[in-house]
Amino acid sequence: MAEPLVVCLLVFVLVSCAAWGADGPPPIHVWHFDEPAGDALLDAGDDFVDLQLLGGAQRVAGRFGGAVQTGEGGYVGGRRDRPQGEGIGRMASGAVELWVQPLEEIGGSQFGFIGFGNRFGENNDRALLGIFPGAAAGEPVRFGFGICPGQWSGAGAEVRPSVGEWHHLVANWGRLGIQVYLDGQVIADEDIRLDLPDHAAIFLGASSWGRTVQAIIDEVRIYADPLPADVVAAHFADPAYVATPAAPASRMVRYGAAEGASLNAADFAFEASFTGGIQEAIDALPRRGGEVYVPPGTWLIRRSIWVPSNVTLRGAGASTVLIRPAEVMTTLTALAEAGATEVQAEDPSGFEVGADASFYTDKMHGWYSTTAHVVAIEGNTVTLSRGLSKPLDPAENAAMVNYFPMVTAEHERNLTVRDLCIDGGMGRPNRGVMDFTWAAIHLYDCNDLRIEGCWVRNWHCDGISVQAGRGATIADNMVENCRGHGLHPGTGLADSVWSGNISRDNTGDGLFFCMRVRHSVISNNVLASNDGSGIGHVGGGGDKYNVVSSNTCVGNGRWGIQVFDGTDNVITGNLCLNNSRLHPGQYPGICVVKSTDTVISGNRCLDDQETKTQGAGITEGEESDFNLFTGNSCRGNLGAGLTISGAHSQESGNLQ
16 A cells, blocks of 8 residues: 555655746745844745844844844744734644854754744744754754654754854655755655644744744745755755745735635535535635635535634524534454554445544543544455554444544634534434544634534534633534533633533533633523533533533533532532433532532522422532532522531521
8 A cells, every 4th residue: 555655645746846846835934034124024925924023133144135143032033913823823734944054052952943832931842943852751852853742753963053154954844754954955854744733933043941042044934835855955055046035115015805815615615525615615715814604505524624723614504504424333343553544344335435434442432532534445444544543442342433523623723613503413312422522513722712603403422522722712502412512611721711502402411521621711501401410520620710600500410510529610690490300309409529619609509390300409528628608599409408518618698
């Protein structure tokens, strides 16, 4: 299988180079540093990201006119007034190119002649052309180009730019691995295929850890494709390339609507598309982002729609319906190791080449399951677009199923999903295998996102899952009859707001706190008739400093609100009515278990049914203490209104 792939890659490179011409791919960002004065450094590329002199960095004479000098606290960073942020976003492939004259010996401290990461002094770099750490603790630092999606990996070299001389540096990353060039020659080449991760800032002559390096930097360029070796050599030998594009005289000409930034998915629809043309429309947007409108109609989606940074995916409300194919599932017949791209399936005939499938066992769910495109099916052998996250063992009932998240994103920012109806086609009761990573809308490690006005129904997993990241707003959505939780914040999500949603008739909880959810507000939601709790697991796994307020939890199978194994949360002003429906008398309106320093105030927990089911109003027990119960109304339940067990917990002004 390897030889055809190599041929395809070589053909792709040759065709791409022919399309580019002798000058190679066009740059998407170019900084000449030729402005006569001021601290603004204008991007001459079409997708501009202006930079700024910061911390005492200076304009100086350079290799080609003006340049910038960094060091002694001075560096170059993204402009603070850039609305899209100070970075350039995630890039699956590309190149960086610059000229540099080091003014001091390059030591062993982490820095980048060009770097991408958190803002200066906020720690954690994501990619560096300079000095980057080894992959494991104790490994030496290296000079070259390193990427850190979670741990460092890259191409390093023994040779380094010498002090006081001009040097030409290039680093490629992407589908052909990582290459580093110094003065036209390859000095490091590794078959490491990583994306440039999303990041908060771009910087020159520094690192996000707050170190600067003394150097003069000129003619910095970023490309969306790797630079071929002959182009690198030509740029080192002949400086004529720096004349194009010309430096902008001002930024005023850049204002106004970007061409192609608003697209209609119907214009990209064709029968063979696995997303009905929606992904093709998203991919056709300019790199700065825009909006894709999905008009009324029924859209068959056979693999995940990926939404990048600064993009809005918008439908027409309930009339824009995204559906998935009928369920197909088969068991696996042979052990497949982690990283394998081939599996043996009992009957893969119902699966489609190019569509998504997911792989799991009885013991391997969550982050350990794998979702990938089916690349090929030959007999019982299924080839995948990516390696397995974990081993698949038939002894643990390993299987594949055509499940996937309908709309997804990873490591993105400033994205919006709104006014879509997603229908998974599952009947009632909605039971079977499920995994939250297959949620209808599943967003991971994204910042400043919005999910608004969507209707998710009949899905085979959670309805809306937002894991990690910060600044999410999930508002005014309807989620019903999902085979998991309706709404699912988790995995370190911070600073989020979940408001005005209706989550009902789901197999799990109406809203489920997963772990390490911080500084989030859950308010004004209706959580009704779910088999689990209205709101479950508040506190579990390190949830802290969250506010759960003014929600209506009615007719759920278990608790109205479950506060479990956590600390420092606020539960206030909620209505918990007629819960414990599937287990009459067993569950109270609000339970507080293994929790401390929690405020439970102003809640109303009652049962007004002719045959009551809610076991009690509010109960505290099992290692809970130092909690405060005030102003709660807990009358009319099967059992006690309010029960407190903590030696240091306090209650006042409660009705029962």
